Amino acid sequence: MSSITRKLLTIITESALERVLVEEIERLGAHGFTITEARGKGRRGPRDATWDKSSNIRIEIVCDELTAQSIANNLQAHYYEHYGMILFMSDVAVLRPEKF
Amino acid sequence: MSSITRKLLTIITESALERVLVEEIERLGAHGFTITEARGKGRRGPRDATWDKSSNIRIEIVCDELTAQSIANNLQAHYYEHYGMILFMSDVAVLRPEKF
Amino acid sequence: MSSITRKLLTIITESALERVLVEEIERLGAHGFTITEARGKGRRGPRDATWDKSSNIRIEIVCDELTAQSIANNLQAHYYEHYGMILFMSDVAVLRPEKF
Numbered sequence: 375m376s377s378i379t380r381k382l383l384t385i386i387t388e389s390a391l392e393r394v395l396v397e398e399i400e401r402l403g404a405h406g407f408t409i410t411e412a413r414g415k416g417r418r419g420p421r422d423a424t425w426d427k428s429s430n431i432r433i434e435i436v437c438d439e440l441t442a443q444s445i446a447n448n449l450q451a452h453y454y455e456h457y458g459m460i461l462f463m464s465d466v467a468v469l470r471p472e473k474f
Numbered sequence: 475m476s477s478i479t480r481k482l483l484t485i486i487t488e489s490a491l492e493r494v495l496v497e498e499i500e501r502l503g504a505h506g507f508t509i510t511e512a513r514g515k516g517r518r519g520p521r522d523a524t525w526d527k528s529s530n531i532r533i534e535i536v537c538d539e540l541t542a543q544s545i546a547n548n549l550q551a552h553y554y555e556h557y558g559m560i561l562f563m564s565d566v567a568v569l570r571p572e573k574f
Numbered sequence: 575m576s577s578i579t580r581k582l583l584t585i586i587t588e589s590a591l592e593r594v595l596v597e598e599i600e601r602l603g604a605h606g607f608t609i610t611e612a613r614g615k616g617r618r619g620p621r622d623a624t625w626d627k628s629s630n631i632r633i634e635i636v637c638d639e640l641t642a643q644s645i646a647n648n649l650q651a652h653y654y655e656h657y658g659m660i661l662f663m664s665d666v667a668v669l670r671p672e673k674f
Contacts, residue, residue: 377646382662384566386508386534406616406660408586410632416506432508434586434614436662446477446569454570460506462482462536462566466584466662469646470654484666486608486634516606532610546577546669554670560606562582562636562666 377467381442387459477567481542487559489529577667581642587659589629
């Protein structure tokens with residue numbers, strides 16, 4: 375397999391943010407994304423309130439490190455404090471890297 | 475991005491276990507979890523019987539290593555032999571670690 | 575936790591391919607797989623056309639490295655150019671490796 379290392383960025387957040395996040399993600403350079411419906415529970419914001427919504431989304435983005443950092447920084451600055459949101463990233467070996 | 479390494483623990487199992495597993499997971503210290511509906515096929519138990527249910531769930535938990543080990547050990551002791559279940563974990567860089 | 579390292583192979587593609595991919599995956603040695611419904615957007619093929627389908631699937635396979643490479647090579651040879659498809663893999667620590 376001819377592969378290259380990219381970042382897999384996963385964002386789990388409230389469904390209501392889908393449209394605005396997709397616009398941000400594309401504006402910041404991601405060439406694609408995958409969304410799955412989810413539900414769950416988590417801590418929300420600094421006051422440790424609980425975030426427990428039945429309607430969440432899970433957004434996955436495969437991109438280069440710079441784009442991943444840019445998206446993470448943007449979401450942290452504009453959404454992380456005000457919405458139920460978690461964001462994590464890891465390295466993945468990607469087949470046919472020219473797509474990303 | 476200000477991040478820290480955490481464990482991403484993924485459990486894929488039968489939907490019927492959702493309520494009891496969520497209780498276990500929270501009791502064992504997880505601060506949050508994400509559930510997505512899934513379907514699939516896998517080996518079940520030591521007798522190599524096939525597990526092929528249309529109604530599965532995929533539970534993701536971001537937590538510290540100790541909590542991840544505790545959940546894994548508990549599930550292995552109480553559910554792994556008797557239910558269709560797979561469990562795997564990896565390291566992820568998490569944005570704003572104080573949520574976890 | 576008694577664990578061993580395996581590959582987690584994730585394929586995101588068009589729903590229409592589900593039946594044929596599941597057959598390929600099992601033929602190539604995977605002992606199980608998990609499918610979740612997804613939607614998203616991505617680049618398709620070398621002509622950089624956009625792949626933007628509401629009906630995608632996300633297939634996850636936990637398997638040994640040889641099986642993962644075999645599946646990746648097969649999908650690259652037969653599907654990657656003609657369908658919207660991304661494929662990435664990473665290492666995961668798997669509980670009870672004899673299932674895989």
